[in-house]
Amino acid sequence: MESKQLKVGISACLLGDEVRFDGGHKRSTFCDNELSRHVEFVRFCPEVGIGLPIPRPTIRLEQHGEQIRAVIPKTGGDVTRELSDFADKIQIKAEQLSGYVLCAKSPSCGMERVKLYDAKTGHARKEAMGIFARRLQELNPALPLEEDGRLNDPHLRENFILRVWVYGHWQQLPRPLTKAAVLEFHTRCKLLLLAHNQPIYRTLGKRLADVNTIDDAFAKSYIIDLMDALSEPASRRNNTNVLQHIQGYFKGQLSADQKQEFSDMIMQYHDGILPLMAPLTLVRHYLRQFPNSYLAKQWYIQPYPEDLKLRYGL
Numbered sequence: 682m683e684s685k686q687l688k689v690g691i692s693a694c695l696l697g698d699e700v701r702f703d704g705g706h707k708r709s710t711f712c713d714n715e716l717s718r719h720v721e722f723v724r725f726c727p728e729v730g731i732g733l734p735i736p737r738p739t740i741r742l743e744q745h746g747e748q749i750r751a752v753i754p755k756t757g758g759d760v761t762r763e764l765s766d767f768a769d770k771i772q773i774k775a776e777q778l779s780g781y782v783l784c785a786k787s788p789s790c791g792m793e794r795v796k797l798y799d800a801k802t803g804h805a806r807k808e809a810m811g812i813f814a815r816r817l818q819e820l821n822p823a824l825p826l827e828e829d830g831r832l833n834d835p836h837l838r839e840n841f842i843l844r845v846w847v848y849g850h851w852q853q854l855p856r857p858l859t860k861a862a863v864l865e866f867h868t869r870c871k872l873l874l875l876a877h878n879q880p881i882y883r884t885l886g887k888r889l890a891d892v893n894t895i896d897d898a899f900a901k902s903y904i905i906d907l908m909d910a911l912s913e914p915a916s917r918r919n920n921t922n923v924l925q926h927i928q929g930y931f932k933g934q935l936s937a938d939q940k941q942e943f944s945d946m947i948m949q950y951h952d953g954i955l956p957l958m959a960p961l962t963l964v965r966h967y968l969r970q971f972p973n974s975y976l977a978k979q980w981y982i983q984p985y986p987e988d989l990k991l992r993y994g995l
């Protein structure tokens with residue numbers, strides 16, 4: 682996929698926009714300096730979007746019986762409905778997005794562990810999702826979401842970017858979807874699925890084989906399950922299995938020394954001595970020497986632009 686073809690939503694304050702309640706921002710270096718070279722960011726500030734000023738009194742989430750409300754303690758205002766409706770308002774744009782980076786801890790944008798106050802006692806627990814973020818997820822259940830702080834973890838960062846690129850490929854399939862197009866997409870995801878979630882790898886392929894036509898209901902459940910599977914971390918053990926599986930495709934072409942070198946490198950990755958990048962570089966080298974059409978199309982081998990350098994730390 683060409684760079685900049687992907688659109689990714691982002692909390693505007695993460696790109697340095699001074700839209701926070703205190704007139705500040707929370708610029709994310711990774712998003713602004715690195716990811717922005719490969720995707721087109723589409724920025725939203727839900728609180729400004731619903732007409733709140735900058736600066737503004739703080740909002741907090743409160744539990745009122747079964748309901749979670751976004752209230753403004755200073756004024757007694759309640760902006761729950763407005764923040765939720767803002768997600769509906771931007772939905773036509775959100776449908777074009779391949780991912781969304783949310784600002785952590787925000788009662789509007791936070792993805793998880795946002796402070797939730799008990800309306801009666803005033804005690805807070807870190808367990809809620811921001812009002813806008815929750816509605817965004819309801820409307821777009823397959824959309825990869827991540828928070829700025831979690832993107833500092835190399836595994837979570839790699840996993841998010843991987844999902845963004847795979848979801849982008851899905852969105853770019855010609856509509857209406859044909860079984861042939863979805864089968865081709867699924868084939869390209871196979872080794873990724875094997876690395877991330879083996880039970881879904883087995884069931885999703887069977888479900889796809891059993892349908893005759895791809896209607897909206899099947900497409901929706903297929904992509905939600907696939908994205909869900911990819912959101913699970915690929916363990917070192919599963920990656921080792923996938924690498925050994927790949928090694929099998931070269932068994933007729935490699936010399937005894939090359940096979941040994943390949944096996945040693947896989948085991949060094951398995952033992953944590955080498956990063957995933959090392960055996961994958963060898964795989965690419967052998968693929969150039971011994972082309973294989975099935976392996977060449979696997980997104981596992983190169984899922985996103987190399988210069989994001991996401992697999993060096995895995």
Ligand code: SF4
Nearest residue numbers: 693694726784787790
């Ligand atoms: S966290 Fe969301 S609502 Fe708050 S300033 Fe950033 S973009 Fe606006």
